[in-house]
Amino acid sequence: MKSFDYIRAAVPDEAVSLASTLPAAKYLGGGTNLLDLMKEGVEQPDNLVDVTRLALSEITELPNGGVRIGAMVSNTETANHPLIRQRYPLLSQAFLAGATPQLRNMATVGGNLLQRTRCYYFTDTNMPCNKRDPGAGCSALEGFNRIHAILGASEDCIATHPSDMCVALAALDATVRVQGVDGERKIAMVDFHRLPGNTPQIETALQPNELITAVDLPAQSFAGRSYYLKARDRNSYAFALVSVAAALEVDNNIIQQARIALGGVAHKPWRSAEAESVLVGSAPTLEAFEQAATAAFVNAKTYEHNAFKVELGQRAIVRALSTAAQEA
Amino acid sequence: MHIKIKRRRFGQLALLTTLLTFISSRFKAAIGQTSPSQPVKMSAQGASVSLNINGVEQTVDIEPRVTLLDVLRERLGLTGAKKGCNHGQCGACTVLADGRRINACLALAAQYEGVAITTIEGIADGEELHPMQTAFINHDGFQCGFCTSGQICSAVALLDEVAAGEASAVTDNIMEIEEPLVINDAEIRERMSGNLCRCGAYPGILAAVKEVQGA
Numbered sequence: 001m002k003s004f005d006y007i008r009a010a011v012p013d014e015a016v017s018l019a020s021t022l023p024a025a026k027y028l029g030g031g032t033n034l035l036d037l038m039k040e041g042v043e044q045p046d047n048l049v050d051v052t053r054l055a056l057s058e059i060t061e062l063p064n065g066g067v068r069i070g071a072m073v074s075n076t077e078t079a080n081h082p083l084i085r086q087r088y089p090l091l092s093q094a095f096l097a098g099a100t101p102q103l104r105n106m107a108t109v110g111g112n113l114l115q116r117t118r119c120y121y122f123t124d125t126n127m128p129c130n131k132r133d134p135g136a137g138c139s140a141l142e143g144f145n146r147i148h149a150i151l152g153a154s155e156d157c158i159a160t161h162p163s164d165m166c167v168a169l170a171a172l173d174a175t176v177r178v179q180g181v182d183g184e185r186k187i188a189m190v191d192f193h194r195l196p197g198n199t200p201q202i203e204t205a206l207q208p209n210e211l212i213t214a215v216d217l218p219a220q221s222f223a224g225r226s227y228y229l230k231a232r233d234r235n236s237y238a239f240a241l242v243s244v245a246a247a248l249e250v251d252n253n254i255i256q257q258a259r260i261a262l263g264g265v266a267h268k269p270w271r272s273a274e275a276e277s278v279l280v281g282s283a284p285t286l287e288a289f290e291q292a293a294t295a296a297f298v299n300a301k302t303y304e305h306n307a308f309k310v311e312l313g314q315r316a317i318v319r320a321l322s323t324a325a326q327e328a
Numbered sequence: 329m330h331i332k333i334k335r336r337r338f339g340q341l342a343l344l345t346t347l348l349t350f351i352s353s354r355f356k357a358a359i360g361q362t363s364p365s366q367p368v369k370m371s372a373q374g375a376s377v378s379l380n381i382n383g384v385e386q387t388v389d390i391e392p393r394v395t396l397l398d399v400l401r402e403r404l405g406l407t408g409a410k411k412g413c414n415h416g417q418c419g420a421c422t423v424l425a426d427g428r429r430i431n432a433c434l435a436l437a438a439q440y441e442g443v444a445i446t447t448i449e450g451i452a453d454g455e456e457l458h459p460m461q462t463a464f465i466n467h468d469g470f471q472c473g474f475c476t477s478g479q480i481c482s483a484v485a486l487l488d489e490v491a492a493g494e495a496s497a498v499t500d501n502i503m504e505i506e507e508p509l510v511i512n513d514a515e516i517r518e519r520m521s522g523n524l525c526r527c528g529a530y531p532g533i534l535a536a537v538k539e540v541q542g543a
Contacts, residue, residue, distance in 0.1 A: 006392030006438050008368040018367070032434050035395075036415050048392065050368075050439055076428070080494045082505050089502045096497040100522025101489065102482070103416060105428040106435065223503065236497065236521035 001038050008050040012179055012211055015051050019209040020181050022047040027211060029072065029111030032103050037116060041125050042132060052108065056213055059083055065219030068177075071110030071212045075165065076101070078109055087221040090245055093228035094168035100237050110212040113166060113176065113192065114204065117159035117267075118239050119148065130156045131200040146305040147241065150297070150313075151266040157200030158303065161193060161268050162239050168228055170269035171245035171261035174217050180210040189215075193268030200267070222247035222259065222324075229320040230263070231312055240264035242313045246320035248284060255279045255288070260296060260321075265313060272296040275317065284325040286318070293317035370438055377438055381406065382450030388437070396440055397421045397432035400447060408448035408477040412524075419523035422478035422485075423447045429485035429522075448477035451484060460484050463536035471527035479523045483537045486519050490541060511541050 005022070009015035019025045024046035028034060037043040056070035059081045067083050078084055079095035095104065121127040121139035128136040140148050140158050148158040166189070174189040187205050194203060206212075226247035232238040243263035249256045258279035262270040275292040282288040293314035300310050370377075374391040381404060388403050397414075400406040400423070412420030414433045421432040424446040451458045460483050463469070470476040490511055495502050498518045499509065509515070516537050517530075525533065 001393045003372040003391055003393055005372050006370040006436070008439075010365045010367055014367060028436075028439070031436060031439065032416055032431070035434050035436065038393075039414065048436075052439065076494070080492075085495065085505055086503050092495065092502050093497075096495060096499075096502075100419065101485070101519060102419060102422055102429045102431045102522045103434075105425075106430050236518050 001035075002041070002044045004045050005047045006050065007047065008053055010053065012051075012054050012056070012213060015049050015054060016179055016181060016209060016211050018047075019049045019211070022049070025049055025209070027051045027110075029108040030074070030106035031111075032099075032107045033111065033115050037123070040123055042116075042123060051110070051211065056110070062216065067217045069109050069215045069217070071214055072108050075099070075104040075107045075109070075112060079104065087223050088168075088172060088217055089223055090171060090226035090228050090247060091165070091168045091217070094164040094243075094245060097228060097230040097240075097243070098164035109165070109215055112163055113212055113215075115161070115163050115166075116203075118162045119159040120144070122159060131159060131196075131203075134199070134201050141303070144305060145303040147239070147264070148303060148306050149266050150300045150302050150306060150309050151262070151270050152195045153267065153301065154196045154198065154200070156198050157196035157267065159196070159200065159267060160264055161266065163269070164228070164230060164240065164243060164263060166193070166269040167240075167243055167261045167263035168245045169215060169217075170271050171226075171247055171259040172217055172221070173259075174215050176212060177214040177216060178206060178210045179213050180207055184213070186216075189269075190271050196267045203267075220249075220257070222249065225249060225324050226259075227320045227324040229316050229323070231316050242309055242316050244313070244316045244320040246317065246324045248279070248321070248324050250284055250325070253283050255282055255284055258292075260292065260317060262296065262313060262317075265300075265309060274298060279321075284321075286322065289318045289321040289325075290314075292321065368441075378441055379437060380442075380444045382446055383444070390437055392436065392438050394437050395433055396423070396435040396437045396445070399437040400432060400445075406447050406449050409481075410474055410477060412474065412478075417524075418475070418478075419482060420475050420478040422481045422523060424481055424485055427485070427488060429482050431522075446481070448481055451480060458484060459540050460487070460536065463539045464533070467532045467535040467539065468529065469532040469536040470525070470529050475523060475525045475527075479520070479525065479533055482520060482523045483533075483540070486516075486537065487541060489519070513538070516541065 026045040028048040028050045056072040058070045075095050079092045085092045121129050127139045149160050169189045176187045176192050230240045230243040240263045245261040247259040258276045260272040260275040275296040278292040278295045297310045370392045379386050410420035412418035416431040416434040423432045425443050496518045498514045
């Protein structure tokens, strides 16, 4: 690992100012992803600004009926907080589907938003990768692309976003609160991550050195009518091949609101407007779920090794919706 | 190492410390907002870092890039925690930080100042093994033993997590927070999935955890 200076910031203003003035600075949260990439030489910061001791470790109710999660709350604490388990069980399920108890104890909500892809070619510094080295080329396009994207990818990058938490946050229409040198602003979760286009190295809507301070959940929680389903190569401790965050609001046997977000299929948590529009106004029947599942992948583009993700994704959507509809 | 406190008393102290740290961390937010403290800076060349390991304050001169695992193994001679994958994938380096299990290989030591670290060397009560250690022996929860320190630390933390009512991916009704957890084999397997065993001693590990958990 390349050497670096370490600064533990005491307040957010100071963290932002340090990160903006120090050369090649990065914020350090739980470190579970960043340190790993630093060991591989993928990340090579000159300065690490430790933000884990900032006062961003609370989960609080908002006046509008929503909930605010501080950026430095651990994945474990968020997953098990009574407000989250009872009001946003979809989010608890997504957290608990990811990583291991050890990693969830270390990893923060802010850090989880900024997870890098688990594309093997991104992590292997001997292979060309446009995300790591813009212009170098994409090794996955013609390589072993079994885990790669089938929606919204580009010829420059077919990597997927690895987070489970982010898929649930996208389904719940969460908002990310950030602080920069010019003050605070809010970014809708669905706009937070970017599609690769021809700049796959730019993964989020964050400006350089903006600090994530919190994630806000809206009052609509879909408690009792939501489900997070994760399909992976082994039953625990693996990234999603496909995951589905499904949520329904049903009244008089008609779906009033539907949310479908997919993981493991795109460069960002993928909200499927196509699937949602099929569902809204329909009765919650298997037939409607199957139509939604088909609609979700009409624009899918598969590669040599990942065509299986279309059928897997369709079946996962049907099952997630069926489970969500049975609850409550 | 040289300090002779009765280990049972030490266990109680450790529990109290953990509780106090937990409580103080709850109030840290409020304090942080009213009395901003100074940033802690550590240059790449290194500096002195104070760590609390198994109840003993230890000071080491290290570079910021040194992991907690390397401090334990290379500087303090605590070689119980193992370096398996060094990427947080195998769990052989599992230790407890304020009672919570973590991967010491992905932890910068500098980040853990003021946190109570417990390694496998601090799990027993003097000569008296922790019930989890005894259960691992009785159930042959290992073959080569390389993963065992991590497995036991992880299993000890599992007991506290279950006692606190924390859910796992296989917990039936996540919204139910009043009902006591039902800890069956599937729950133990899921909760131990961050610790790999290449010898395949999983049946013994499962039996050991099950016995101590009282499942």
